[in-house]
Amino acid sequence: MFAYYFELGLRSLRRNPVLTALMVMAIGFGVAASMTTYAVFRAVSGNPLPDKSGQLFVPQIDNWGPQSRKTGGDLPESLSYTDAMALMHAHKAVRQTAIYPVGFTLVPVDPSSQPFAVNGYAAYADFFAMFDVPFQYGSGWQGVDDDNRANVVVISNELNQKIFAGANSVGRGIQLDGRDYRIAGVVADWDPRPRFYDVNNGSGFGDAPDVFMPLTRAIDLQTETLGNNNCYGTTGQAPGWDGWLHSECAWISLWVELPDANAVARYQSYLEAYAADQQHAGRFHWVPNIRLSNLMQWLDREHVVPKETTVSLVLALGFLLVCLVNTIGLLLAKFMRRASEIGVRRALGASRRQIYTQFLTEAAVVGVAGGLLGLLLTAFGVLGISLVFEPEIARLARLNVSLVGFTLLVSVAATVVAAFYPTWRAARVQPAWQLKSN
Amino acid sequence: MQIKPILAALRRHKAGTVLIALQIALTLAIVCNALFIIQQRLAHMSEPTGIDEANLLVISNQWAGHRSPQEVDAQIQADLAALRQLPSVRDASPSDGYPLTGGGWDNYVMLTPEQIEKTTDASVYMGDEHMLDTLGVKLIAGRNFNASEVMQMTSRQVVIPPVVIVTKALADHLFPDGSALGKPIYSMSSTPSTIIGIIERLQRQDVKTWSKPYAYESLLWPMREDTDGLYYIVRAKPGQLAAAMRAVPQALYAQNRMRIIDPKDGGTYAQIRERIYDSDRGMAILMCIISAVLLAITAAGIVGLTSFWVGQRRKQIGVRRALGARRGDILNYFLTENFLISVGGVMVGTVLAVGINLWMMARFEMARLSLAYVIDGVIILLLLGQLATLAPALRASRVSPVEATRST
Numbered sequence: 001m002f003a004y005y006f007e008l009g010l011r012s013l014r015r016n017p018v019l020t021a022l023m024v025m026a027i028g029f030g031v032a033a034s035m036t037t038y039a040v041f042r043a044v045s046g047n048p049l050p051d052k053s054g055q056l057f058v059p060q061i062d063n064w065g066p067q068s069r070k071t072g073g074d075l076p077e078s079l080s081y082t083d084a085m086a087l088m089h090a091h092k093a094v095r096q097t098a099i100y101p102v103g104f105t106l107v108p109v110d111p112s113s114q115p116f117a118v119n120g121y122a123a124y125a126d127f128f129a130m131f132d133v134p135f136q137y138g139s140g141w142q143g144v145d146d147d148n149r150a151n152v153v154v155i156s157n158e159l160n161q162k163i164f165a166g167a168n169s170v171g172r173g174i175q176l177d178g179r180d181y182r183i184a185g186v187v188a189d190w191d192p193r194p195r196f197y198d199v200n201n202g203s204g205f206g207d208a209p210d211v212f213m214p215l216t217r218a219i220d221l222q223t224e225t226l227g228n229n230n231c232y233g234t235t236g237q238a239p240g241w242d243g244w245l246h247s248e249c250a251w252i253s254l255w256v257e258l259p260d261a262n263a264v265a266r267y268q269s270y271l272e273a274y275a276a277d278q279q280h281a282g283r284f285h286w287v288p289n290i291r292l293s294n295l296m297q298w299l300d301r302e303h304v305v306p307k308e309t310t311v312s313l314v315l316a317l318g319f320l321l322v323c324l325v326n327t328i329g330l331l332l333a334k335f336m337r338r339a340s341e342i343g344v345r346r347a348l349g350a351s352r353r354q355i356y357t358q359f360l361t362e363a364a365v366v367g368v369a370g371g372l373l374g375l376l377l378t379a380f381g382v383l384g385i386s387l388v389f390e391p392e393i394a395r396l397a398r399l400n401v402s403l404v405g406f407t408l409l410v411s412v413a414a415t416v417v418a419a420f421y422p423t424w425r426a427a428r429v430q431p432a433w434q435l436k437s438n
Numbered sequence: 439m440q441i442k443p444i445l446a447a448l449r450r451h452k453a454g455t456v457l458i459a460l461q462i463a464l465t466l467a468i469v470c471n472a473l474f475i476i477q478q479r480l481a482h483m484s485e486p487t488g489i490d491e492a493n494l495l496v497i498s499n500q501w502a503g504h505r506s507p508q509e510v511d512a513q514i515q516a517d518l519a520a521l522r523q524l525p526s527v528r529d530a531s532p533s534d535g536y537p538l539t540g541g542g543w544d545n546y547v548m549l550t551p552e553q554i555e556k557t558t559d560a561s562v563y564m565g566d567e568h569m570l571d572t573l574g575v576k577l578i579a580g581r582n583f584n585a586s587e588v589m590q591m592t593s594r595q596v597v598i599p600p601v602v603i604v605t606k607a608l609a610d611h612l613f614p615d616g617s618a619l620g621k622p623i624y625s626m627s628s629t630p631s632t633i634i635g636i637i638e639r640l641q642r643q644d645v646k647t648w649s650k651p652y653a654y655e656s657l658l659w660p661m662r663e664d665t666d667g668l669y670y671i672v673r674a675k676p677g678q679l680a681a682a683m684r685a686v687p688q689a690l691y692a693q694n695r696m697r698i699i700d701p702k703d704g705g706t707y708a709q710i711r712e713r714i715y716d717s718d719r720g721m722a723i724l725m726c727i728i729s730a731v732l733l734a735i736t737a738a739g740i741v742g743l744t745s746f747w748v749g750q751r752r753k754q755i756g757v758r759r760a761l762g763a764r765r766g767d768i769l770n771y772f773l774t775e776n777f778l779i780s781v782g783g784v785m786v787g788t789v790l791a792v793g794i795n796l797w798m799m800a801r802f803e804m805a806r807l808s809l810a811y812v813i814d815g816v817i818i819l820l821l822l823g824q825l826a827t828l829a830p831a832l833r834a835s836r837v838s839p840v841e842a843t844r845s846t
Contacts, residue, residue, distance in 0.1 A: 019746075022738050029731050037724075067554055103666070105502040105698055115502030117698050178504035224593060224666060231626060237596060244594040307802040308717045311475070312724055315468060318794075319728055322464045326739035329457035333746030388720035425453065 002361065009362030016334060020366065023330050023415075027370025028377055030323030031411040035374065036381030037309070037316040039403055040389055043396035044205070045305045048192035052132060053295035057256050057264065059087065059271055062289035063248050063278075064232040075291055076230060076250035077200040077302065081219075083274075084252040088124065092270045093256035094263065095126035098215055100252050101201055101226040104176035108163075118159065118176060119226065120211035121198070122218035128154070128185075130257050131197065136160070138170035138185030145184075146214050153181040154212040160186045179221070181213065193396055196295055197255060199302045201227030205392045225251050268292050306393065324418045327366070331422040335359055339429050346431035359423040360416055367415030371408040378407055444775050454743055455779055462783025462819055465736045467790035470815040471798070472725040474807050479718040479725075483711075487537040488605075488639030488654070490574025491711075493528070493674045495683055496536045496704035500667035502696040507592040507664040513694060514662055520689045521672060522568075526681035530672045531572040532662050534564040535643040536704070538714045542643030547657070549612060551628040558611045559652045560604070560625070561642035564591070564661040565671075570603070570637065572673045578606060580619050580635035583660040593665045602631035605640045607654035609633065625657070645714065647803050669704060679706060733822060740826035744772065748834040755834055756841025765835040772831035773824055780823040784816045791815065 013020040047053050060075040061083050069075075079087070084098045102122045107115045127133070128140030137160075141152040153174060160169055169183050194204030222241045229251045231237070237247035258264045268290075275288030293301055335342075342355060379399055386394040448455045499517075501510060514532055521530040535542035546556035563569070567583045583601065591597045602623065609618035622630035640656045642649055662668075670690075674682035683706065687699055704710070712719075748755075755768055795807035 019742055022742050026735050026739070029735060033728060033731070070555060103500075105500060107502055107696070115696060115698055117500060117700070222593065239594075239596045241594050243596070306717065308721050311798065311802055312721070315472065315725070315728055318464065318468045319732055322461055322468065322732060323735055325457055325461045325464065326735055329454060329461065329739055330742045332453055332457065333743055337746065337749065388724045390716045390720070421453070 001357070005358045005361040006365065008358060009365045012334075012338070012362055013365060019330055019334055020369075023327050023366050024369045024373055026323040026326045026330075027367065027411050027415055028373030030320035031371060031374030031407055031414070032377030032381055033316040034313075034320045034410070035378040035403065035407045036385065036397075037312040038406075039378075039382055039397040039399070040385065040393065041305070041309050041313045042403075043398075044194065044309055044393060046193070047296060048194060048196045049131065049295060052130075052257075055257055055259050056130065056295045057093075057258055057267070058293050058295075058298045059254055059256065059267075060291040060293070061271065061275055062286070063250065063284065065284070065286045066289075068232050074301075075289065076232075078228070078230070078250045079252050079254050080248050080250050081245045081252060082248075084254050086274065087254055087256075087271075090270070090274070092267055093258055095130045095257040096254065097124040097127040097130060098252050098254050099123045099127065099197055100215065100218075101198060101209075102213070102218055102223045103226045104211070104223075106163075106174070106176055107178075118210045119207075120156075120209040120213070122213055122215040122223065124215055126257075127197075127212065130255060131192075133190055134188040136186040136188040137168045138183070140212075141184045141214060146216050149216040149220050150214060151179070151181045151217060152184045152214065154185045154187060155183055156187050156208060156210045157189050158208070159210040176211070187212075194299065194304045196299060196304075197253065198227070199299060199304050200253060203306070203390075203392060204299075204302075204304050205396065219245070227251060264292065306390075308389070309393070312388075320414065324414055327415060327418045328421055331363060331366075331419050332425065335422045335426040338426070342426055342429040343431045343433070346429065352427045355427040356423055359426050360419055363415050363419030363423070364412055366419075367412035368408070370415060371411030374411050375404060375407050378403070441774065441778070444771065444778060448775065448778070451747065454747065458740060458743055459779050459783035459786065461736055461739055462780055462823065463785075463787035463790055465732055466784050466787030466812075466815050466819050467794050468732060469729045469818065470787075470791040470807065470811045471794050472729045473814065474795070474811045475804075476722045476725045476729075477811070478805060479722040482645070483715045483718050483722075485641070485645070485653075486639065487641035487707075488573075488575055488637075489537055489641070490673060491707035493574070493676060493679055494572075495672050495674065495679065495686065495706050496710065497670040497672065497686060497690065498667070498700040498703035499670055499690065500698040500700065502698055507590070510664040511590055511662060514664070514668065517670065517690055517693050518566075518568075520693050521670065521686060524682065524685050524689055526674055526678040526685050528673045528675045529568050529572045530670055531565045531569040533569065533669045533671050534562070534663050536669055536671055536710070537641035537643060538645060538707075538710050539643040540645075540714050544642070544644070544649075544652075545625040545657075547608070547612065548624040551624050551630070553624070558608065558655055559649070560608050561644065561649075561652075561656040562625075563640070563643075563656060563658045564663055565658055566660060566662060569658060569671075570635075572671050573640065574673060575640050576638040577603075578636055578638050580633070582635060583658075588660040588662060591661045591663050591665075596627065597661060598625070598627045598629040599631060599659045599661060600629075601634045601660065603635040603637060603658040604633055605637055605654055605656045607639070608657060609636050611652075611655055623657075631659070667698075733818070736819075737822050737826040740776065740823055741830060744776065744827050744830040745833070748772070748830045748837075751834075752837055752841050753844070755837040756839055756843075759837060760839035760842045768835040768837070769831050772827055772834055776823045776827040776831075777820070780820050784819055787819070788812055788816070 061079060062075050063080050063083060064076060088096060088098055100122050103117060103119045105115050106118045124146050125141050125143045136157050140154055145152050160166060172183050173180050174183055191208035229249055231249040237243045258267050271290040272288050275290050278284045279288060382397055382399045385397050518530055521527055543562040544559055545562050547558050547560045549557050566588045567585050570577055570582050587601055589597055589599050612618060613621060618633050622632050624630055639654055642656055672682060672686055791812055798804040
């Protein structure tokens with residue numbers, strides 16, 4: 001029966017090629033616009049660490065006071081060195097790491113090649129286990145290396161390719177800014193999008209890091225942060241590196257791993273107690289104000305999804321809606337023109353259900369055709385996406401199997417939904433009235 | 439033209455009427471907002487920087503290997519001397535950033551050392567006595583820095599120069615009575631900087647939404663940054679930008695190869711603008727595409743439904759023609775019918791457009807939609823409706839009175 005309706009549908013669509021083409025185009029354009037913008041939205045709004053995102057948390061501490069938020073603004077997005085170190089030493093979470101972005105220069109042994117920049121992060125040994133970092137060779141450094149302020153680094157696969165031609169370089173030396181480091185491990189290709197652990201210093205979609213080193217060592221070497229350094233207040237700070245370390249400037253991120261709700265509650269009360277201690281010690285002149293956000297809450301708070309991406313998606317969905325309204329109108333015209341045919345079929349014994357099946361099948365055919373056109377246009381859209389979105393975001397959007405499937409599904413579902421009203425009208429046709437009027 | 443019979447006829451095609459009106463309403467709502475976004479983005483992109491963009495280029499220079507602040511400072515001096523001697527170069531200055539960097543240093547500015555709350559927020563530029571000439575900004579009051587005032591800043595030193603040059607926008611914000619020259623200001627420190635000069639205009643380093651309230655509020659400090667790296671701002675002689683683009687990196691590498699010039703940062707102002715306004719341009723293009731396709735689809739939908747109605751009413755049209763209606767009357771009938779539906783649609787659409795705008799204002803820091811865009815949108819859609827109806831209506835007007843006598 002379905003095959004018969006399918007054939008009827010095709011025949012009917014061929015009868016009004018212009019109307020059919022209009023519907024297919026409307027569906028195709030609507031779906032393509034939505035899917036192209038959705039591809040971008042999906043790329044930037046995804047969960048970068050789905051298995052663990054519920055267990056990773058970012059603490060924030062108000063070390064500037066409510067005065068700093070009088071003209072808007074929120075708690076500082078990073079911690080001062082003082083607070084970050086206090087939280088690290090307290091060791092109240094299963095795992096914890098302070099992080100800040102660092103940059104070095106690497107001078108190749110070959111004197112004819114130019115020096116190049118090597119950027120990465122200063123962190124603690126827990127970083128690698130917390131964030132499920134995969135290793136090509138070796139592993140992260142150990143906790144003792146943090147304590148010993150050891151000259152060790154973990155490098156990226158890309159950097160390893162560049163200097164060691166991809167060979168196992170664990171245990172070998174590397175010179176950064178003229179200082180020697182021992183390589184503890186080579187990270188396999190690992191670049192979560194967004195780079196959740198550093199969204200406060202950039203878009204979260206920039207180039208992957210080349211190197212990781214113990215934060216304790218980086219501090220000893222007075223390695224500047226490549227990220228934001230936010231200070232508040234006029235009294236300023238003592239001059240020099242130590243003056244800066246002990247200032248209230250916020251520039252270090254802290255991540256903690258808390259496996260369950262109890263651990264979260266305990267950490268929350270620890271933070272409150274810590275802030276209260278600081279108040280008693282006279283450092284904070286205000287009521288303790290702390291916050292603990294999990295990974296996805298943090299990405300939301302930091303507005304990782306660019307507002308352009310969301311606005312585009314919303315307007316594209318509005319566009320799809322107009323296309324659907326358009327399709328409803330055209331289907332209505334098409335179906336009602338066949339009132340007499342429906343009358344005859346009903347008079348010959350077709351049930352309302354059969355009329356429904358027939359016309360929805362016809363609509364589904366339009367949906368499939370629209371979907372195929374939409375797919376073609378989406379492919380063009382994804383190709384041309386760099387015209388519309390920033391390069392570092394545009395390169396994330398890809399046409400893959402799930403997007404292809406979703407595009408077809410959306411267009412068929414949308415068309416069938418759009419066809420319900422016209423079909424309902426068609427099924428209500430009174431056979432007697434139709435037959436009489438002819 | 440009688441409107442009553444048209445309304446009576448429309449009542450018999452409620453569904454079709456409502457669908458067309460709805461489509462017009464949604465299209466209007468989206469197109470108004472899209473046009474508004476396009477205008478906002480284009481306006482943002484065309485904001486002037488106040489500098490001689492046509493002849494400027496920026497080099498992002500990072501030092502390779504380890505060297506002392508004294509060595510770095512000597513190298514910077516040597517680099518600048520070499521750059522200023524190039525035949526294609528007019529002047530050059532060291533800096534910590536450049537207009538439209540997309541990030542960079544900004545400081546709270548206060549009027550007294552005791553003040554806790556900021557008076558405003560200024561974008562901070564470092565440069566030497568060549569900075570004003572290099573940027574090509576106009577000094578409208580006071581004087582430039584002299585060479586002896588230029589200080590060195592090494593890593594994490596808190597250096598507050600005793601003199602500062604500010605933009606007119608910053609001077610007016612701080613001292614609305616126009617008395618800025620010679621006054622002290624305090625920038626995240628209890629050490630004052632005296633305003634010795636006022637320049638006409640200098641764009642901030644960062645032009646994101648948050649900095650809008652402080653547009654063009656910048657200050658210049660006479661400093662050289664002897665840390666890991668810096669920017670060289672170079673002003674080419676008129677028409678010699680391309681030559682300078684080639685000569686400058688060569689001259690720097692000839693001075694010392696142990697440096698990294700970042701190809702993704704700096705460049706000519708054409709490149710810098712392209713980078714910073716990337717998402718704005720993208721948004722404008724996307725909104726143009728969406729508006730154009732949307733209008734086309736709506737027009738096509740109106741053509742389709744009107745054609746259907748004409749087909750359905752051939753007999754009635756024939757009867758009217760037989761009873762003496764002229765072709766013009768039939769044409770008029772369909773055009774008026776479409777006009778009535780469109781008017782209903784744009785009324786709903788106006789409400790929707792304002793609703794969408796209010797929602798985007800709350801959610802995405804969008805500005806308030808100006809009425810002009812709604813009026814433009816209404817005119818566009820009414821015209822579009824009439825044009826789309828024209829072809830089927832002309833076909834209807836050609837229906838012969840004989841149709842009245844034919845069955846079906």
